[in-house]
Amino acid sequence: MIRQLTLNESDNMSADTKQNTITIDGQEIPFLAGQTIMDAALAAGVYIPHLCHRQGLTPHGSCKLCVVDIASKNASACTMPAVAGQQISNNTPALNEARTTITQMLFIEGNHICPSCEKCGDCTLQAMAYHLGMLDGHFPQFFQRREVDASHPTVMLDRDRCILCELCVRASREVDGKNVFEIAGRGTNARLIVNSASGKLVDSELETSDLAAHICPVGAILIKESGYKVPIGQRTFDLHKVSEIGLEKIVLTKVRQPDE
Amino acid sequence: MSKIRIATTSLAGCFGCHMSFLDMDERLVALLEHVEFNRSPFTDIKHCGSCDIGLIEGGVSNAENVHVLREFRDNCKILIAVGACAINGGVPAMRNHFNLRECLEEAYVNGAGVENPQIPNDVELPLLLDKVHPIHDVVRVDYYLPGCPPSADEFLKILGDLLAGEAPSLPYNLLHYD
Numbered sequence: 001m002i003r004q005l006t007l008n009e010s011d012n013m014s015a016d017t018k019q020n021t022i023t024i025d026g027q028e029i030p031f032l033a034g035q036t037i038m039d040a041a042l043a044a045g046v047y048i049p050h051l052c053h054r055q056g057l058t059p060h061g062s063c064k065l066c067v068v069d070i071a072s073k074n075a076s077a078c079t080m081p082a083v084a085g086q087q088i089s090n091n092t093p094a095l096n097e098a099r100t101t102i103t104q105m106l107f108i109e110g111n112h113i114c115p116s117c118e119k120c121g122d123c124t125l126q127a128m129a130y131h132l133g134m135l136d137g138h139f140p141q142f143f144q145r146r147e148v149d150a151s152h153p154t155v156m157l158d159r160d161r162c163i164l165c166e167l168c169v170r171a172s173r174e175v176d177g178k179n180v181f182e183i184a185g186r187g188t189n190a191r192l193i194v195n196s197a198s199g200k201l202v203d204s205e206l207e208t209s210d211l212a213a214h215i216c217p218v219g220a221i222l223i224k225e226s227g228y229k230v231p232i233g234q235r236t237f238d239l240h241k242v243s244e245i246g247l248e249k250i251v252l253t254k255v256r257q258p259d260e
Numbered sequence: 261m262s263k264i265r266i267a268t269t270s271l272a273g274c275f276g277c278h279m280s281f282l283d284m285d286e287r288l289v290a291l292l293e294h295v296e297f298n299r300s301p302f303t304d305i306k307h308c309g310s311c312d313i314g315l316i317e318g319g320v321s322n323a324e325n326v327h328v329l330r331e332f333r334d335n336c337k338i339l340i341a342v343g344a345c346a347i348n349g350g351v352p353a354m355r356n357h358f359n360l361r362e363c364l365e366e367a368y369v370n371g372a373g374v375e376n377p378q379i380p381n382d383v384e385l386p387l388l389l390d391k392v393h394p395i396h397d398v399v400r401v402d403y404y405l406p407g408c409p410p411s412a413d414e415f416l417k418i419l420g421d422l423l424a425g426e427a428p429s430l431p432y433n434l435l436h437y438d
Binding site: 232 | 347394405
């Protein structure tokens with residue numbers, strides 16, 4: 001019976017189309033071979049919440065906000081390859097509740113004092129919390145003491161706000177062709193470190209024009225003397241929702257060399 | 261119908277949330293047809309009577325804050341954490357990265373322009389806590405109203421919801437942390 005059905009010509013045609021599509025929340029989305037679920041979703045204008053993902057950089061799969069439900073199994077959309085016929089749930093109350101909990105944990109682990117942060121309004125973590133309707137941190141605050149590195153003449157590193165997404169680590173290696181940042185330590189000891197003899201930014205290869213200096217989604221890596229050029233109320237997420245596709249202001253213009 | 265009774269206080273806060281509340285301006289007149297204020301800086305009533313809603317601005321930074329907060333929890337049916345400091349400690353909680361002695365010495369002994377340096381030690385002064393805490397570390401909190409400060413529109417929305425007998429909620433355009 002099954003063989004008879006697949007031999008049917010019209011069924012074969014529909015099988016062909018299905019080969020290149022996945023379904024997210026009931027919407028059929030095409031994909032190309034090698035694309036992840038996130039790639040396909042973004043290309044189709046479908047928003048899957050994410051913090052550690054940026055198109056053009058190697059997927060990291062660490063923030064776990066992009067976890068989706070694939071036939072009752074959870075997986076990170078940014079690392080899971082799209083496979084024909086996948087039935088994916090994304091914007092569900094259960095997943096969004098889990099995303100809110102993850103975002104709350106990010107807030108209470110670091111020192112995210114929005115009123116005193118110059119990234120306020122441009123911060124993807126803050127915008128994510130708004131997107132999810134987060135009203136409080138829920139968990140006890142860690143109030144961890146983390147080191148500030150103001151040694152560099154033009155770039156500031158405030159680890160209080162670092163969410164360990166490794167966007168700067170990957171941008172430095174994959175786009176800037178340098179190796180300025182790394183995450184050291186594990187668990188609550190995990191922290192962003194700088195690749196220089198002194199461990200200070202000033203002695204690293206980081207330059208203002210590097211993507212790594214601009215890619216931070218929170219207020220951990222900041223360009224000095226520019227924090228309030230755009231006034232509060234006119235910043236990215238004052239004017240846009242985080243769920244709008246293609247908001248990345250930074251275009252990955254540098255081409256990776258074959259030997260990099 | 262008797263009016264809804266509201267009490268408000270500022271713990272380790274700057275009274276900015278209270279100022280923002282007053283930004284309702286003429287809308288306060290309409291609100292006061294439905295609510296009356298009990299203990300609050302608006303009334304100067306010193307202790308909290310039995311109330312329907314308690315609005316707490318500021319985090320918990322000293323022993324007096326703890327007593328006041330517990331008085332509010334004991335007397336208010338619904339307790340709302342108002343503003344960044346009540347919700348996560350806010351700017352005062354930035355002292356949590358240092359020990360208390362370091363903070364006091366920086367302010368009263370080694371600070372620029374300090375004359376007759378000494379750490380205040382009057383019995384009238386409430387003892388400082390080791391750390392600044394969000395209020396939900398000390399008492400149960402029913403609802404959260406974020407913002408630094410929350411806008412008058414946010415106060416009106418959350419009080420309007422409660423007066424209508426509904427669970428308070430903030431629409432996306434009113435939700436902000438700064």
